[in-house]
Amino acid sequence: MPQTWNLALAGHLLRRTTFGFTSAQLQQALADGPAKTINRLLAVPPDQVAFEQSVAALIPPEATSQDSGQVWLYRMRNSPYPLLEKATLFWYNFFGVAGSRVPQPGLMEQHITLLRKHALGRFDQMLLAVAQDPAALLANGPPPLVDREAFSGVTVLRGEYHFDPARHRGNLSPEDAVRKTLSEPATAQTVVRRVGRWLLADATPPASLTEAFAHDYDIGKLIAGILRSDQFLDGYRQDIKSPLEFALNLAIPLGVTLPPAELQADLSALGQRIPDPPSRDGWPGGRRWLNHYTIVGRSHLAADIIAKAEHPPDRQTLLNTLIQNDAPREVLQSLAQLDGNELAKAIANLPEFQLS
Amino acid sequence: MAVFGRLNAILLFCALAAAAQPSPTADQWLPEGAVYAFRVEQPGALLDLAASLKIPEMLLANPTDPGFQRLVEMLSKRAGTDYTGLIRQFTGGGVTYVLYPGDASVIVFDTQNPQLLDVLQQFVKAVAGTPVVSPASAKKPSIFYQEYPGDVVVWSLDGKQVFARTGNRLILTNQGETMKVLFAPRAHGSLAASPLYAQARQAAGAHPAAWGFINMAMLNRYPPAQKALANNDLFDIVFNGPLKQSLRGANWVSLGLSIEGRKLRLHAATDGKLDATGFGAIALPAEPGILPNLSVPRELAAATFWRDLGQFYGLKDTLFPEKTSGGILAENFLEIFFTGRDLNQEVFSRLEPQVRLIVARQQYDPKIGTPVEQYPAAALVFRVKPAPDKEDFGEVLEEAWQKAVGLTNFTRGQQALPGVLLDRETYGGVTFTYGAFSTRSQKDRAHLPSNFNYRPAIVRDGPYIILSTTDGLARDLIDAVNHEDSRQPARQSDTHTLVEVNSPAEIAALLNVNRSGMIRQSVLSKGQKPEQAALEFDRNVAWLDKLARARLSMTGNQADLDLELK
Numbered sequence: 001m002p003q004t005w006n007l008a009l010a011g012h013l014l015r016r017t018t019f020g021f022t023s024a025q026l027q028q029a030l031a032d033g034p035a036k037t038i039n040r041l042l043a044v045p046p047d048q049v050a051f052e053q054s055v056a057a058l059i060p061p062e063a064t065s066q067d068s069g070q071v072w073l074y075r076m077r078n079s080p081y082p083l084l085e086k087a088t089l090f091w092y093n094f095f096g097v098a099g100s101r102v103p104q105p106g107l108m109e110q111h112i113t114l115l116r117k118h119a120l121g122r123f124d125q126m127l128l129a130v131a132q133d134p135a136a137l138l139a140n141g142p143p144p145l146v147d148r149e150a151f152s153g154v155t156v157l158r159g160e161y162h163f164d165p166a167r168h169r170g171n172l173s174p175e176d177a178v179r180k181t182l183s184e185p186a187t188a189q190t191v192v193r194r195v196g197r198w199l200l201a202d203a204t205p206p207a208s209l210t211e212a213f214a215h216d217y218d219i220g221k222l223i224a225g226i227l228r229s230d231q232f233l234d235g236y237r238q239d240i241k242s243p244l245e246f247a248l249n250l251a252i253p254l255g256v257t258l259p260p261a262e263l264q265a266d267l268s269a270l271g272q273r274i275p276d277p278p279s280r281d282g283w284p285g286g287r288r289w290l291n292h293y294t295i296v297g298r299s300h301l302a303a304d305i306i307a308k309a310e311h312p313p314d315r316q317t318l319l320n321t322l323i324q325n326d327a328p329r330e331v332l333q334s335l336a337q338l339d340g341n342e343l344a345k346a347i348a349n350l351p352e353f354q355l356s
Numbered sequence: 357m358a359v360f361g362r363l364n365a366i367l368l369f370c371a372l373a374a375a376a377q378p379s380p381t382a383d384q385w386l387p388e389g390a391v392y393a394f395r396v397e398q399p400g401a402l403l404d405l406a407a408s409l410k411i412p413e414m415l416l417a418n419p420t421d422p423g424f425q426r427l428v429e430m431l432s433k434r435a436g437t438d439y440t441g442l443i444r445q446f447t448g449g450g451v452t453y454v455l456y457p458g459d460a461s462v463i464v465f466d467t468q469n470p471q472l473l474d475v476l477q478q479f480v481k482a483v484a485g486t487p488v489v490s491p492a493s494a495k496k497p498s499i500f501y502q503e504y505p506g507d508v509v510v511w512s513l514d515g516k517q518v519f520a521r522t523g524n525r526l527i528l529t530n531q532g533e534t535m536k537v538l539f540a541p542r543a544h545g546s547l548a549a550s551p552l553y554a555q556a557r558q559a560a561g562a563h564p565a566a567w568g569f570i571n572m573a574m575l576n577r578y579p580p581a582q583k584a585l586a587n588n589d590l591f592d593i594v595f596n597g598p599l600k601q602s603l604r605g606a607n608w609v610s611l612g613l614s615i616e617g618r619k620l621r622l623h624a625a626t627d628g629k630l631d632a633t634g635f636g637a638i639a640l641p642a643e644p645g646i647l648p649n650l651s652v653p654r655e656l657a658a659a660t661f662w663r664d665l666g667q668f669y670g671l672k673d674t675l676f677p678e679k680t681s682g683g684i685l686a687e688n689f690l691e692i693f694f695t696g697r698d699l700n701q702e703v704f705s706r707l708e709p710q711v712r713l714i715v716a717r718q719q720y721d722p723k724i725g726t727p728v729e730q731y732p733a734a735a736l737v738f739r740v741k742p743a744p745d746k747e748d749f750g751e752v753l754e755e756a757w758q759k760a761v762g763l764t765n766f767t768r769g770q771q772a773l774p775g776v777l778l779d780r781e782t783y784g785g786v787t788f789t790y791g792a793f794s795t796r797s798q799k800d801r802a803h804l805p806s807n808f809n810y811r812p813a814i815v816r817d818g819p820y821i822i823l824s825t826t827d828g829l830a831r832d833l834i835d836a837v838n839h840e841d842s843r844q845p846a847r848q849s850d851t852h853t854l855v856e857v858n859s860p861a862e863i864a865a866l867l868n869v870n871r872s873g874m875i876r877q878s879v880l881s882k883g884q885k886p887e888q889a890a891l892e893f894d895r896n897v898a899w900l901d902k903l904a905r906a907r908l909s910m911t912g913n914q915a916d917l918d919l920e921l922k
Contacts (some may be wrong), residue, residue, distance in 0.1 A: 054886050057872055057875070057876065057886060058876045058879055058880065058886065059876075060729075060873065060876060061728045061729065061803065061805070061806075062728075062805050062806060067880075070880040071880065074879065074880065074883075078885075103771045103772060103773070104772060105805070257883040257884070257885075258883050259880070259881055259882050259883035260879075260880045260881075260883060261880050261881045262881075262883070
C-alpha cells in the first residue's frame with residue numbers, strides 16, 4: 001500500500017473485510033498499520049471457539065432456511081472473526097444456493113456450515129464438498145464451474161444425494177468432475193476475478209495472484225494478496241454497500257443489537273433476503289442495490305437502527321467511525337450543528353456512507 | 357440545562373407556597389389528565405407476600421443492574437437495615453405511578469422514614485459535588501443538584517431523569533419539563549378529583565392493596581390503541597371481540613388488587629358495555645350457561661367460552677363490513693369442506709354455543725419415540741345440538757376433518773415432507789379416527805423431528821365432538837366427557853369466558869424441556885445474547901414456580917383474575 005496509512009484507509013480495509021467496526025477497532029487498525037491489521041483479520045481469534053460453541057446452541061434441530069438465515073445474521077453481527085463470515089457470505093453468493101429452493105430442514109444450515117469450513121481454506125476442497133452437497137444439488141444441480149455434462153450422473157431425491165456410476169455409464173465421479181474443472185485455466189481466473197470484485201470493486205487483481213491460485217487454490221492467501229496489493233486502494237468507495245453492510249455498518253459502531261428475525265425482514269424489503277439470492281448467480285449487487293424505493297427504505301432502516309442506540313458516541317467519534325471524517329468540506333460543514341442520533345441519521349443518508 | 361434554569365424560578369415560588377399546605381396524598385397532589393395510573397395503597401401487605409414467597413432473594417440472586425444493586429446496598433448500610441427493610445421504609449407510605457400524554461411519567465414514593473431520604477440526598481449531593489477528573493468523560497456536565505427554601509430539593513444525575521424531594525416524598529420524572537408542571541401553579545384540578553379517576557377508584561373496592569386506572573376515553577382517541585382494539589381476524593373476533601368491544605366503548609378501566617392470605621385477586625371493571633346486537637349477541641351468556649372446564653391428566657390450561665358461532669356467522673357481514681380476499685378464501689374453503697352446506701344453518705348453528713379448549717403436556721409412547729422439541733397437545737371440544745332432521749352432524753364434521761387432513765398431507769407432499777396415515781381405534785367404547793406419521797425411516801427415536809408432536813384426532817362421543825392435535829389427549833378427553841356426561845355438573849349463567857391454570861408446575865416442566873429452543877428463539881427474535889436470554893428464561897420459570905393456581909373469569913363488563921400462590 002503505497003499511500004500513507006490514515007483513518008480513511010484503515011476504514012476502507014475494515015469496511016471491505018468486516019460487517020462493521022467500532023471506534024476502538026478503527027483506532028487499533030490505524031495504530032497497527034496495514035500489515036499487522038491484515039494479519040489480525042486473517043488469523044483465528046482466541047475467542048472463536050467459545051463463540052462457535054455459543055452459536056451452536058442457537059441452531060434448531062430442524063433448521064429451516066429462514067432459521068439458518070437468522071442464526072447467520074446473529075453471527076455476522078457478533079462474530080469475533082468477521083472476515084470468516086464475510087468470506088462465507090461471498091462464497092454463498094458465488095454458489096447462489098437459494099433457501100427457497102431447499103425446503104428440507106437442515107440442508108441450508110449444512111450448506112452454510114460447509115462454506116464456512118472452507119471459506120478461507122482450499123478452493124479445490126470446497127468445490128468438491130459443494131459438488132456433493134445436497135442443498136447445492138437440490139437448488140442448482142452441480143455447482144458453477146463444474147462441468148455439468150460430466151456431472152449428469154448426479155440425482156437428488158428428497159434431500160438425499162445419489163451417485164451411481166454403474167447406472168450412469170460414461171459419467172465422471174464428483175472427484176473426477178471437480179479435478180477436470182480445476183484443470184481448466186478459466187476456473188482460477190473466474191474465482192480470482194470474483195474475489196477481486198468483492199475486495200477491489202472495479203479494479204483487477206494482479207496476474208501473479210491468479211497464477212499462484214491456480215497452483216495451490218489457497219483462498220486465504222489469495223485474499224491476503226489482494227488486500228496487500230496496490231490495487232486494493234483503487235477500490236476506495238467504488239462500490240455500493242449491500243443492505244446487509246449498510247445495516248451492520250451502522251449498528252455495530254452504535255452498539256445496537258439487532259434482533260436477527262427483524263433484520264432478516266428489513267433486509268428482504270431492501271432486496272437482500274438472507275439466505276435467498278434471486279438466482280444461482282447470486283445478488284447482482286453494485287448499482288442494482290439502489291432505486292427510488294430502496295433509497296427511502298434504507299433511510300427508514302437507518303432511523304430504526306439509530307433509534308435503538310442507547311448511548312450514541314460523541315460527535316467526533318461518529319464522524320470518524322461512520323465516514324472516517326472523509327467528506328467534502330461543505331458536507332462536513334452542514335453537519336456542524338448536529339449531534340447524537342440526529343448526526344448519525346444525517347451521516348447514514350450521505351453518499352459517503354452508502355459507498356463501500 | 358435550560359429546563360433546570362426554569363425549574364429554579366418555579367420551584368422557588370411554589371415550594372414556599374406549598375410548604376404551608378397540609379400534605380395531600382399523591383393522587384390529590386398530582387394533576388389530572390393521566391393516561392393511566394397505578395397506586396400501591398398497602399405496600400406492607402404486598403411486601404409481606406413478596407417476602408413469604410422469597411421474591412427479594414430471587415431478584416437479588418441475579419441482579420439486572422449491578423450499579424443499582426450497589427446503590428441499594430450502600431443505602432441499606434447507611435440506613436441500618438437490609439434490602440427488604442429498605443424497600444419497606446422507602447415505600448411504606450405508598451407508591452404512585454402515573455403516565456401523562458407525551459410519554460411523561462411520574463413516580464411518587466411516600467416514605468415512612470424521612471432519614472432514608474436524607475441519606476439519599478446526602479449521597480447525591482456528594483456525587484454532584486465531585487469534580488470531573490477523567491478527560492474521557494469530560495462532556496457537558498449533566499449533573500444538577502439544587503436545594504430550595506421550603507424543604508424542596510431537585511437533582512438529576514444524567515440530565516434525563518429528574519428527582520425532587522419534599523418532606524417524606526420522593527418524586528421521579530423522566531422529563532425535566534414534567535417536574536416543572538408538577539410544581540407550577542394549577543389551573544385545573546387534581547388527579548383524584550377527576551370524575552373518570554374517581555369512578556374507577558370506586559370500582560376498585562374499598563381497600564385494595566393496589567389499584568390501577570386506565571383512561572380509555574383518552575386512549576380510544578390514540579391511533580395505536582385504536583389499532584390494538586380493532587378486530588383483526590376470525591380468531592380474534594370470536595375470542596377477543598367481546599372484550600375489545602367493551603373497551604372501545606369505555607371511558608375508564610379499573611384494576612383493583614386485593615390480598616387474602618396467599619391469594620391475589622385482580623378485579624377488572626369498566627363502564628364499557630357489550631352491545632347486544634353486536635358481539636354481545638354471540639358472547640353474552642344465555643340459559644343454560646356454560647359448563648365448567650374439562651379436566652385431563654398433565655393439564656396445562658383449560659378454557660371455556662360462551663360463543664354462539666351460528667349467531668356469529670349470521671352477523672358476519674355486520675362484523676366484517678370489509679370483505680377481504682382472505683375472508684372470502686376461508687369461506688370458500690369451509691364450503692368445500694362441508695360439501696356446499698349452508699354454513700350458518702347447517703353447520704355452525706348445529707353446535708351448542710360453548711367452545712372449550714384444553715391444553716395438556718404430552719406423554720410420548722416409547723414405541724414411537726420423543727421429539728427433540730416438545731409441544732403441548734391441544735383440543736377443542738364442542739357439543740352438538742339435537743338435530744331436528746335426525747342427521748348425524750358428527751359424521752359431517754368427520755368428513756370435513758378428513759378433507760382438511762388430506763389437504764394438509766397434499767401441501768406437505770408438495771414440499772417433500774411426509775404426511776400422516778389415517779387409522780381408527782376404539783377407546784372407552786368410542787371408535788375414533790386419528791392420523792400418525794410413520795416412524796419407519798426414523799433412526800434416532802429419542803430425537804424425533806417436531807412433526808411427531810402431532811397425531812391429529814377427531815372423536816364423536818354422543819353429543820361431544822373432540823378435535824385434538826394428538827390421539828393421547830383425545831383418549832383423555834373421552835374419559836373426561838364421559839365423566840361429565842354422567843354427573844351433569846352445574847352451569848354458570850353469567851360468565852362468557854373462563855380460563856383456568858391448575859398446574860403451573862406442568863407448564864414449568866414443559867418449558868424446561870424446551871429450554872434451549874426457547875432461549876434460541878429469544879436470541880433470534882429479540883437479539884439478546886444467549887446468556888442474557890437464559891437468565892430471563894430462568895427468571896420467568898422461577899416466577900411460575902411461585903404460582904399454585906390461576907383463574908380468569910369474565911362477564912359482561914367485569915373480569916376477575918384469581919392467583920393462588922404457593
